[in-house]
Amino acid sequence: MPAEKLEERLAGVPVYALSNSEEEFVLVSGVSTKKSLGLLCFKKEDAEALLEQMKSMDPGMRKGGSKVVAVALNKVVQLQVANVALRLVPESTQIKNALRERERAGFSNDSFPGVPVFQSRSLVLRSQNKSYRPVFFRKEDLEQSLLRASRDQNQLNPAFRPGDIQVAVFEDIIKGMKDTSTSNWDDVVFIPPGFDVSTDPTQLQQ
Known part of the structure; x- marks a missing residue:
């Protein structure tokens, strides 16, 4: 199926990611693998809980500017970033x-x-x-x-x-x-x- 058709079928479905003060995705980095993980939650509350957890672990995120942002799922499924794995987090x-x-x-x-x-x-x-x-x-x-x-x-x-x-x-x-x-x-x-x-x-x- 062409990419534009796939995007049409997913139109209107949001997922929630963490963004820093520079409007960049917040990634979780693996020490041994050198790869980064971008977490995208289907439930906004899950993303908010993740943000609070990361703030408690990373003092830099407490300075303000970090927030939960809605992202269009139809754009995410086409996204490919070098050394970054995007992981969808379903509702429990x-x-x-x-x-x-x-x-x-x-x-x-x-x-x-x-x-x-x-x-x-x-x-x-x-x-x-x-x-x-x-x-x-x-x-x-x-x-x-x-x-x-x-x-x-x-x-x-x-x-x-x-x-x-x-x-x-x-x-x-x-x-x-x-x-x-x-x-x-x-x-x-x-x-x-x-x-x-x-x-x-x-x-x-x-």
Whole structure:
């Protein structure tokens, strides 16, 4: 998928980074590896807690000017900086949600290998004769969308029930979307945290 198309699918999704007084990203440096790590949180409160933690460790950050800034995720996924690794930090509650859903599906793990995202076979969006799969960063947003869709559908078909929730790894999806040899994720559109999707019964698959 071309870079501009990928950016479109991620439009409106914020992540939160630490910035110094010069408006530069604050990086965590490894003593032995000589590499730097840029942390990007999906939850603003997590970034604020990280800032306080780093202020307690680095006196230079206490002088003022260091702050949490919102960054567009669609720009971050295309960013490549020499000797800097960007690490996305998911919400801890969504990690728990993902592990719970995986357990229901028969997989038992104590950890999750990245940022969890949630989708359902029952929810499909249509635009200009194309179908898209909405993918959510919060399970609650997906559940709200399913509830709304189910309410709409029940007016016509009382037998409709929301389908199962599937969990995927955000980083794997992005990797798949960047890979031009496969089209497994070409129909995905990402929904910003805190948003649900409005749909009507004709846009749902059962």
